[in-house]
Amino acid sequence: MADFVTCDLLDDNEDKVIYVLPPIIDGQAWRQYGGVSTFGGQAVTVKCFEDNSRVKELLATDGTGKILVVDGGASMRCALMGDMIAKSAVENGWVGVIISGCVRDVDEIAKMTLGVLALASIPKKSVRKGVGETGLPISIGGVTICDGDFVYVDNNGVIVSKEKLV
Template sequence: MSFRTADLCDRFADRHLQIAEPIFKPYGQSTVFSGPVKTLKVFEDDVLLHKALAEPGAGRVLVIDGGGSHRCALVGADAARDAVANGWAGLVIYGCVRDSAVLNTLPIGIRAMHTHPAPSHHRRGAGEQDTLISFSGVNFKTGYFLYADEDGIIVADSELL
């Protein structure tokens, strides 16, 4: 599938498209990715994240509200490899990643705020799945559709392509 977010904004100007504030940096080899959204809300705890990435991704995009934490990384090389192996199209992380050199060799699209060398904590698996999460000026909901490229991220409540 080939698209440009700018073209989608022009083509679907009559629809309610949410456009993420430009706070994310690109990682992974796939600079253009899209898919149905699955949401996850965690804070400095990657237990639910690893469980989600172990599920079949089926071309979905896992959107992770990590509370914008800059104290550790939620996603590293192992988690990203699991995402690739299980068919996730992409990851959008309101937080940090690590192992960025490895992430940039993997065939997946990743957007995150920054890098951080420390891993997240393995705690009790606290968090929520498939709930409405909001960050970067966008309300993300499981079942919405996300489109990302070099120009940004847009979210629609139904599939555009």
């Protein structure tokens, strides 16, 4: 479990924190879904719209110390992660997942040792077509997050830094 408060991290590192994610994206407020509410690590980025193929692929790889940050276009039409993919993330050591979009199977995800921040939940799964891009700068709520940035999350919000802060 992470030992930090984003407010204090920001206050102590104002020169290093490059962005604070807005609390509302396209009319939706961020919501914690995982069993861990405070988490931080190095970002792995993916951009996909209503297709979780790349999310599933990435979370099946070693994610030690990493957070998957997903630009799902804030779509409210289908989930980009459910319990089976979240379980794979836990098994592969991922610290957390941030999804600008939806998740499903939220009661099961809440039992997992995984930080999960998303905009909403919906029972409908995505259709896998193998579409999506990884490792590129993504934009969520006007904030650019690059592959390799450091991301810190707690109940106060999300901060992004080029440098490791904790």
